[in-house]
Each structure stands twice: as C-alpha cells, then as structure tokens.
Amino acid sequence: MRLTALLVDDEALARRLLREFLKAHPEIEIVGECADGEAALAAIEALAPDLLFLDIQMPGLSGLEVLGLSGREHGVIFTTAHEAHALRAFELHAVDYLLKPFSQARFDRALAQARKLLPLATPGLQQLVAAGNPQRILVRDRQQLHVLSPEQVLCVEAQDDYVCIHTPERSLLKTQTLAEFEAGLDPLRFVRVHRSWLINLDQLLQLERQGKDQLLAVLRGGRKVPVSRAGYERIRPLLK
Amino acid sequence: MRSVYLLLLRPAALLGLLAACALLGGLLAGALVWLAGWGWAAALGATLPLVLFYALLLPSAWELSRALPLARGRAWQGLARYAVAALLVGGLCTLLAWAWLEPAAPLAASLFALASGGYLLALLAADALQAWAGLRDAEHRAEQAQARAVEAELLMLRNQVNPHFLFNCLNSISALTSFDAAAARRMTLALAQYFRQTLALTQRDWITLDEELIHCRGYVEIEQVRFGEERLRFDCELADGAGAALLPPMLLQPLVENAVKHGIAARSEGGTLSLRALRQGDWLHVQLSNPLASAAGASGMGTGTGLHNVRQRLLSLYAGQARLTLRSEAGQFDVEITLPWRSES
Numbered sequence: 001m002r003l004t005a006l007l008v009d010d011e012a013l014a015r016r017l018l019r020e021f022l023k024a025h026p027e028i029e030i031v032g033e034c035a036d037g038e039a040a041l042a043a044i045e046a047l048a049p050d051l052l053f054l055d056i057q058m059p060g061l062s063g064l065e066v067l068g069l070s071g072r073e074h075g076v077i078f079t080t081a082h083e084a085h086a087l088r089a090f091e092l093h094a095v096d097y098l099l100k101p102f103s104q105a106r107f108d109r110a111l112a113q114a115r116k117l118l119p120l121a122t123p124g125l126q127q128l129v130a131a132g133n134p135q136r137i138l139v140r141d142r143q144q145l146h147v148l149s150p151e152q153v154l155c156v157e158a159q160d161d162y163v164c165i166h167t168p169e170r171s172l173l174k175t176q177t178l179a180e181f182e183a184g185l186d187p188l189r190f191v192r193v194h195r196s197w198l199i200n201l202d203q204l205l206q207l208e209r210q211g212k213d214q215l216l217a218v219l220r221g222g223r224k225v226p227v228s229r230a231g232y233e234r235i236r237p238l239l240k
Numbered sequence: 241m242r243s244v245y246l247l248l249l250r251p252a253a254l255l256g257l258l259a260a261c262a263l264l265g266g267l268l269a270g271a272l273v274w275l276a277g278w279g280w281a282a283a284l285g286a287t288l289p290l291v292l293f294y295a296l297l298l299p300s301a302w303e304l305s306r307a308l309p310l311a312r313g314r315a316w317q318g319l320a321r322y323a324v325a326a327l328l329v330g331g332l333c334t335l336l337a338w339a340w341l342e343p344a345a346p347l348a349a350s351l352f353a354l355a356s357g358g359y360l361l362a363l364l365a366a367d368a369l370q371a372w373a374g375l376r377d378a379e380h381r382a383e384q385a386q387a388r389a390v391e392a393e394l395l396m397l398r399n400q401v402n403p404h405f406l407f408n409c410l411n412s413i414s415a416l417t418s419f420d421a422a423a424a425r426r427m428t429l430a431l432a433q434y435f436r437q438t439l440a441l442t443q444r445d446w447i448t449l450d451e452e453l454i455h456c457r458g459y460v461e462i463e464q465v466r467f468g469e470e471r472l473r474f475d476c477e478l479a480d481g482a483g484a485a486l487l488p489p490m491l492l493q494p495l496v497e498n499a500v501k502h503g504i505a506a507r508s509e510g511g512t513l514s515l516r517a518l519r520q521g522d523w524l525h526v527q528l529s530n531p532l533a534s535a536a537g538a539s540g541m542g543t544g545t546g547l548h549n550v551r552q553r554l555l556s557l558y559a560g561q562a563r564l565t566l567r568s569e570a571g572q573f574d575v576e577i578t579l580p581w582r583s584e585s
Contacts, residue, residue: 010505011408011466017415036508059508059533081407100411 003115004031006049008040008066009079010058014100018053018079021107028111037061038145044070051114056080061138068129069140071175073121077110095122127183137184139165139172146172150185154203154219158196168221191238193217193231201238244302257295265291276347286341294333294355301362310367322363330356389556402497406431412466427465434458441489446582449517449524450483456496460513463500471510472500479518486582487524488557491550495528495575498546503530503573519581527576532568547575554579 005028007015015033022028031047034040037060044052044066052075056063063078079098080086086097096110137148148167157164158178165172174181182190182198192198203220207227210216215227217235227235247253268291269283278286304325310318333355334348409431416424437455441447453476460474492515499513511531518525547566554562558580567574 010508011412012468013412013415013466016419017411020415020418057505059506081404081411100407101414102411 001027003028003050003118004047005029005051005053006032006034006040006043006047007053008034008037008043008058008063009053009055010035011055014055014079021104024104024108025111037063037066040066041070041140044072049075050118051075051077051111053077053079056082056085064129065138067125068176069138069145073125075114075118076122076125077114095125127180137165139174141172148172150189150200151202153190153200154221154223155200155225156181156190156198166223188238191231191235193225193227193235195228197225197227197231199225201235207232207235244299247299261288261291261295264295272347286337289340290333290337293336294358297329297332298359298362301359302366305363305366306370309370310364311371322360322367325363326356326360329359330354385556385559388552391552405497408466409462423465427462430458430462430465434462438490444489446486447489448483448584449478449485449487449526452487452489452492453478453483453515455490456493456515459493459496460500467500467504467510472504473510473512475512475514477514477516479516482517482519482524484583484585485517485519485524485579486584487579488553491553491577492526492528494546494550495577499528499530499573499575503532506533507531522581524579524581525576526579527574529572529574532571532573550577 005022007018007030009015009018012035015035019030022030028051031049032043034043035058037058040054040058040063041061043049052072054063054066054076056078057080061069063080067073067076076095077098078085078095079100079102081100083099086099096113098107098110135149137150137153139146139148148165152167154166154168156178157166159173161175161177162173163176163178163181165174178192178196178198182192185198189201190198191201199217199219205218205220208216208218208224213229215232216224217227218224248257265284265288268287269278269280272278272283272287273280308318308321310322312318330352334352337351338348409427413424413427413431416427434455437458441451441455457474457476460472464472464474496513496515504510504513514529516525516527547564551564554564554577561580563576563578565576565578567576
C-alpha cells in the first residue's frame with residue numbers, strides 16, 4: 001500500500017534525517033516538508049498526508065497547536081527532544097514519540113505501529129492537544145489565525161459541532177466540542193454554567209433571578225447567559 | 241515597625257494590663273494601710289489611678305529604647321540618656337501623686353525611687369531584648385543570603401548542561417553522518433570542546449569577558465549548524481579594554497542561550513543576536529538584544545527561570561551592587577547587566 005508522508009521540523013537537518021530513515025521504506029512517498037507550524041497547517045489541509053512526522057517546538061505554532069487547529073486525529077508521529085511531552089503522550093496512548101536522537105530501528109518500530117493504527121483516529125490525541133497550552137486560544141477563521149488570551153474571553157457557547165467564543169469585540173467560531181474546549185482551560189476561571197454555556201468568572205458581574213426558576217449570569221458589558229440548576233451548583237462554591 | 245501601644249487595642253492585652261494594675265495597686269494600697277495606717281478605700285483610691293498612669297507610661301520605654309539604643313554614641317551617653325528619662329518619669333509620677341494626694345515626704349521619696357528605678361529597669365530590659373532580636377535577625381539574613389548563594393551556584397552547575405541542547409545536537413550529528421561526514425565530525429568536536437570548556441571555566445571563580453564570549457561563540461556556532469547560519473547571526477562588539485573585565489563564569493552564556501531559544505528559534509525568519517560591552521568608569525555594561533517572536537509566536541516565550549537564575553546569582557555574588565534590567569520594545573528584547581568593574585591589574 002502506498003502512503004504519503006509530510007515532514008515537519010524547523011531544523012533542516014532533522015528533516016533530512018527523517019528523509020534518510022524513510023529511504024528504507026520505498027512505499028512511503030514524501031509529499032512535503034515544512035519548517036514551521038503555519039506552513040504545516042496549510043500543507044496538512046492541502047495534501048492530506050497519511051502520515052505526519054511532527055516536531056513539537058517550532059516557531060509560531062507548536063506541533064500540538066497544529067494538531068488542535070487542523071483537527072487531525074490519525075497518523076501522527078511526534079519527534080522531540082523533550083521527554084516530558086513523550087511521557088504524557090504515552091499515558092494517553094495517543095501516538096508514538098520519537099525522542100531525538102533516535103535510531104533507524106526505533107524509527108521503523110514507530111512507523112510500523114502508526115501504519116497498523118492508520119485508518120483509525122486515536123482518541124487520546126485531541127485530549128493531548130486540548131491540554132496543550134492554557135495560556136492562549138487559537139482560532140482559525142477562513143485563512144486568518146486569531147490568537148486570544150483566556151482573559152479576553154467573556155463566554156463560550158456550544159453550537160452543534162462548533163464552539164462560539166465571545167469576546168467584548170467579536171465572536172469567533174471554532175470546530176471543537178464545548179467539553180474539549182473546556183478541558184484546555186483553567187477550571188478555576190472558566191465554569192460550565194449551562195449545558196451549552198461556559199463563562200469566564202473574571203467577567204461575571206452578578207447573578208440575576210428572572211421568573212421562578214430562571215437564573216441569569218450578567219457579564220461585563222451587559223451580556224446575559226442562562227444558568228442551569230447544575231450550573232448554579234458548580235458556580236456557587238467558586239463565588240465565595 | 242508598629243508602635244507597641246497598638247498592642248493595647250487587643251482585648252487580651254488590655255485585660256492583662258488592667259489585671260496587673262489592679263494587683264500592683266492592691267499591693268501598694270496594702271503597704272499604705274499597714275505602714276501608714278490609711279483606710280483601705282482611701283489607699284486604693286490613691287494608688288489605682290497612679291498605677292494606671294504608670295502602666296500607660298511604661299510601654300514608652302520600649303519605644304524609647306528602640307529610637308535611642310543604649311549602644312548609640314558613647315557608653316556613658318546612653319546610660320545618661322536612660323537615667324534622665326527614668327528620673328523624669330519618676331518626677332512626673334511623684335508630682336502627680338503630690339497634686340492628687342499630698343502624701344507625706346518619706347512616701348513621696350520612696351514613690352520617686354520606685355517609679356524611676358522601675359522605668360530604668362524597663363528601659364534596660366527593652367534595650368537588651370531589642371539588641372538580641374537584632375542579632376538574631378542579622379544572623380537569619382546572613383543565613384538566607386548564604387542559602388541563596390549556594391542555590392544559585394547549584395542551579396548554574398545544573399544549567400551548564402542543558403540536556404535538550406545536547407539531544408538536539410546529537411540528532412543533527414546523526415543526520416549529518418549520512419551525507420556530510422566531515423561536518424558531522426566538526427560538530428562532534430565543537431560539542432566536545434564546548435562541554436570541556438564549560439567544565440574548565442566553572443572550576444574558576446573569575447574569568448575574563450573575552451573568555452566568556454569565546455565560550456558563548458562556541459555555543460552559538462553549534463546552534464548555527466542546527467538552525468542554519470542565515471537564521472542565527474551573532475554580532476559581538478566590545479569597546480576598548482572591556483574584554484579584560486573579570487566576571488563570574490557562565491554569567492552571560494545562559495542569557496545567550498535564552499535569546500537563541502526564545503528569540504531566534506521562535507522565529508521562522510530567525511534574526512541577529514547582538515552583544516555590546518563597554519566600560520564606564522567603575523562599571524561594566526553588557527547589553528544583549530534579540531528580536532522577539534512574531535505575534536502568533538507567543539508560544540516561544542519562556543517562563544523566565546533562566547533570567548531569574550541570573551538575577552539570583554548576581555544578588556548572591558555582588559550583594560546588590562550589580563543590576564539586571566529587561567526591556568521589551570519595538571519587537572526587540574534587551575537584557576542589560578551592569579557590574580562593578582574588576583580586572584587583573
């Protein structure tokens with residue numbers, strides 16, 4: 001079976017090494033090389049490679065952020081010199097990690113493993129990605145990349161397969177479930193107040209009762225968000 | 241420091257004071273009853289207000305000894321100050337008692353002696369207590385400074401070998417072996433030279449700026465193999481004679497490494513690290529600048545541990561005489577170090 005592969009690493013020598021090790025596997029065709037995260041993101045979408053060799057530390061977007069933005073869940077082999085990332089990935093059975101420097105034998109083993117799993121998505125992968133970097137939220141809107149810091153966010157709304165992220169200035173759509181989105185944020189700052197609403201506690205002005213059972217969270221700027229009974233139970237201990 | 245009188249705002253302290261006054265007042269009243277044949281009511285009426293007044297005056301001994309410790313000036317001056325204060329307090333009490341009760345002369349004399357003596361004792365006790373506390377404090381501070389120095393040195397030793405730097409280099413060498421064996425060998429030798437030099441330099445307490453910069457250059461040359469020479473440029477400019485300055489080893493290397501990691505590696509287009517050093521009178525200034533990561537590249541920012549370590553080391557080695565300032569503007573990050581000038585000659 002012929003397979004396509006994309007090599008992503010900001011160091012030319014590291015990409016060259018991958019190319020070298022892939023010589024032993026003529027059935028794998030290298031369809032591209034990228035030196036940074038943004039180029040990788042574009043290439044993943046344009047080329048849809050079967051296999052992705054991905055470095056973690058890169059200029060601009062990290063390898064994990066590339067996966068988060070592309071939503072890719074299969075055929076990923078990480079390459080890194082940082083064992084901390086590797087340990088976390090093994091825990092989640094996400095994908096294989098090649099710790100630099102690695103041997104041809106180790107490379108072959110990772111490749112065999114990845115090919116075996118190939119048609120399947122690895123569920124741990126998006127979990128790994130979601131827990132990536134709570135310091136910034138990345139959203140891609142058409143071809144533009146928006147970088148938000150969590151402080152800017154007012155609230156987040158679930159909309160089918162999307163989340164809609166509301167800031168005082170604008171609203172952005174991101175392809176992710178609310179649960180996945182929530183997993184990547186600081187649980188002391190962001191609280192699920194409703195099945196389809198997540199609010200930033202720092203932006204909360206007050207809770208307002210409307211009618212008999214209806215409770216609303218009033219956010220800075222006047223926006224009101226419904227609070228369910230379970231949501232109230234979650235938010236109450238955090239308000240003190 | 242807060243005034244000791246603030247303690248009286250606490251109910252427990254106030255109650256304690258009142259109880260002590262009642263006890264002392266009772267004892268004095270008893271003495272009046274037995275020795276001078278007063279009635280109990282008259283005796284208590286006389287002593288209690290007096291004792292209360294004295295009790296309120298007594299904490300001022302603490303304030304006074306704090307403001308004017310016995311050790312300030314010559315020994316006799318300190319003692320004289322305290323004696324005058326005690327006599328004044330004794331006189332004040334006696335005068336008050338006179339106005340209030342018109343007691344017999346022998347009683348007034350003993351009252352004067354008691355009040356003055358008590359206040360003098362309180363002054364001396366407060367002074368001794370404060371001197372002891374000051375000594376303990378100084379010892380504690382010295383211990384802390386020592387601990388910080390040891391910690392900073394340990395961190396420096398650990399940071400000499402950044403494992404990720406080593407692993408990435410080995411990966412580059414591994415790549416080079418198949419298509420450029422000579423370059424692989426060159427990088428192996430450069431890496432060995434760099435680590436050997438690290439060990440040699442850190443054996444010494446002081447090295448020259450020239451030596452430190454040769455070492456930094458060795459580091460940058462290795463990183464240039466990884467990133468490519470067009471992505472990482474190093475531009476070093478020393479004003480006349482600055483290279484002879486003495487400084488602790490591996491002071492600048494972590495800053496250069498930081499700049500490569502967060503400034504250059506986080507930019508696809510790379511950039512130039514520039515280092516300027518010059519002597520100004522009794523000071524050595526070193527400035528290191530690197531371009532910042534582009535807007536989307538905020539992931540390249542570190543946690544600041546590297547800079548924190550350098551700052552701790554400066555603090556423990558120069559005790560506040562050295563300064564490290566950071567500036568981030570117009571897409572450029574600058575670190576500036578100012579050290580007291582030191583050289584061999």
